[in-house]
Structure formats: C-alpha cells, structure tokens
Amino acid sequence: METNPHFPRPIDPFAINHKQELILLGSCFSTNLNQRLRRAGFTSVSNPFGVVFHPIALAQFINESLNSAQERILCSEDVWLSWDAGSEVYAMSEGELHNRLSIIRSEFKQAIERSGCLLITLGSAHGYRLKATYELVANCHKQPGAMFEKELTETAEMLAVWRNTLTQLKQFYPKLKIIFTVSPVRYSRDGWVENNRSKARLFELVQQLQDEFNLGYFPSYELINDVLRDYRYFEPDGVHPNQLAVDEVWKLFRSWYFNVETMALTDEMEALRKMEEHRLLFPESENARKFQLSFKEKRESFLSLHPFISW
Numbered sequence: 001m002e003t004n005p006h007f008p009r010p011i012d013p014f015a016i017n018h019k020q021e022l023i024l025l026g027s028c029f030s031t032n033l034n035q036r037l038r039r040a041g042f043t044s045v046s047n048p049f050g051v052v053f054h055p056i057a058l059a060q061f062i063n064e065s066l067n068s069a070q071e072r073i074l075c076s077e078d079v080w081l082s083w084d085a086g087s088e089v090y091a092m093s094e095g096e097l098h099n100r101l102s103i104i105r106s107e108f109k110q111a112i113e114r115s116g117c118l119l120i121t122l123g124s125a126h127g128y129r130l131k132a133t134y135e136l137v138a139n140c141h142k143q144p145g146a147m148f149e150k151e152l153t154e155t156a157e158m159l160a161v162w163r164n165t166l167t168q169l170k171q172f173y174p175k176l177k178i179i180f181t182v183s184p185v186r187y188s189r190d191g192w193v194e195n196n197r198s199k200a201r202l203f204e205l206v207q208q209l210q211d212e213f214n215l216g217y218f219p220s221y222e223l224i225n226d227v228l229r230d231y232r233y234f235e236p237d238g239v240h241p242n243q244l245a246v247d248e249v250w251k252l253f254r255s256w257y258f259n260v261e262t263m264a265l266t267d268e269m270e271a272l273r274k275m276e277e278h279r280l281l282f283p284e285s286e287n288a289r290k291f292q293l294s295f296k297e298k299r300e301s302f303l304s305l306h307p308f309i310s311w
Helices: 028-039 055-066 094-114 155-172 192-213 220-228 243-257 260-277 286-305
Strands: 021-026 043-046 073-076 079-082 117-122 126-130 148-152 177-182
Touching: 021 028, 021 055, 021 094, 028 043, 028 117, 028 243, 028 260, 055 094, 055 117, 055 155, 073 094, 079 094, 117 192, 148 192, 155 192, 177 192, 177 220, 220 243, 260 286
Parallel strands: 021 043, 021 117, 117 177
Antiparallel strands: 073 079, 126 148
16 A cells, blocks of 8 residues: 555545546646546546636535526627636527536536545635625636736635535535645745735635534645655746646545555556557557557456446
C-alpha cells in the first residue's frame, strides 16, 4: 500500500471503488482529478455546469438542482449565458438555454442519486455580486466591471449557505460520502496577501463544516504548496500545478481512498491505457499487428472479468 509520511492515511478512511459513481464539483482542480479517475476506469461526472470557484455559487447550483430553480440568465451579443454556470454552458437562444439548464440540473440530480461520493474543490472566497440584485454570480462572462462589486466573502455567510446545502444532501442522500478539498491554485491576480486571506477563509469554512457534518477532507493544497514547494511542480505562470504535481496528488488520493483490490484494478487499467497509447513506429508491420492483437485480447479479457469498469 502506498504511503506518504507527511499525510498518513486516515484511521477510518472512506473506500472508493470502481463500482461507485463519483461526482467532482468546483474549481479546475476537480477537472484534473476527474481525468485521472476516468483514465483509471472509474465512472465519474465533473462540473456539469462548468468550473465554479466560489463556495456560495457552487452551493447555489446544488440547491437549485435539488429544488425548483428560477434561472438567472443574460444575453451577451447573440449568446445566452447563465449567471449560475460557467461559460461552457451557453445557447444561441433564451429557450434553448433554459432547456439546456433544465437537462443539466436533471442529469446532475440523477447522478447524485446514483453516486457514492461527492468531491468538492473550493477555489476562492473572492466573489462578484451583480450590483443590480446584489446576488453572487458563478461567472462574470466578461461583462463590464461596472456591473459588479468584488468582495471577500465572510466565512459566516458561506457557512450559512453550505449548512443548508449539506443538510439537504444528508437528508435526501444519507449514504452519500462528501469530501472537501481546497484548490492548490493560488490566485495571484487577486494579490498574494489577498489570495492567502481568501484561502484562510476556505480552510475555516471546511473545518467548521467537518465538525458539524462529519465530512472528509483531502489535503491537495497542503501537499502542493507546503510539501512539494518547488516551482518545478508548477506551470510557467508559477501558480497552476503541472503534470508532476497532479501525479503526486493522484498518488496521495490512491493511498487514502483505494483498498488493495481497487489499487490492483487501477494498476491494471493504467497499464492497458499505456498499451493503448503506445506509438507504433511501423503501424503496418507484423510486429505492430501482433501488438495490437495482444492489446485487444488483454482489454477484452480485463473488461469481461470486470464489467463495472468504465472504458
């Protein structure tokens, strides 16, 4: 079993396996982890309404998907967008956008009902409110800055919103395991002091929610920024973790949440992925044909033995 001396495995960890469906929500870090899970054969859903950084905006989407929602939308030139979703969610007419949002919310609710684990990545406590309504938005959609008021949201406000969200989730889906993490991405655009204050509020928020709701916490921020602490683990901008960093997070995630059986299946799956991605120097050669045949047979045998694996 893999171990990390800085982050010992929880005494009674929640076990994740390939027979469960996972949902990952929040910042772009959720997207990176989801790619690793999908590659390893897990069934997972990541940010169906786009990347969202602010805790309240994230909670609002969950609340409005569990209950009836009155959509907040806007038209930017000829594109229709939602104040509650990322720019990935758009349409070319108001009716089309309403229909798309309805489908996304319905599919998300169905996924929650099937899921065994919800992993939430909080990005920043800095948020933007529409001056017209004083409501927080998930995305400003490149609208004029004069429309918004930027804030560093108080922990107490974020806590009140998430208490409501988690109470509903626990009531409707009592078996759902919820794990929080704080994004390791540092938002230098806000300023280094401001970024640290923002992260501090997120840590305090998660700690209070853990105490009240018995939630899990995965230390991705601490691993990258406090243990790795080297710019070779970051993209050239110095703030976004690179592939090396994601590799280290994946190792820790495996060691915390996979049992021996899940670890073995993951290793087999990743070995098959490497075979699938192997670049053949002479694709028309006899050796290449034998390699492709061997891969096909191994893949079919593996999937027949483990039909719950998602390829």
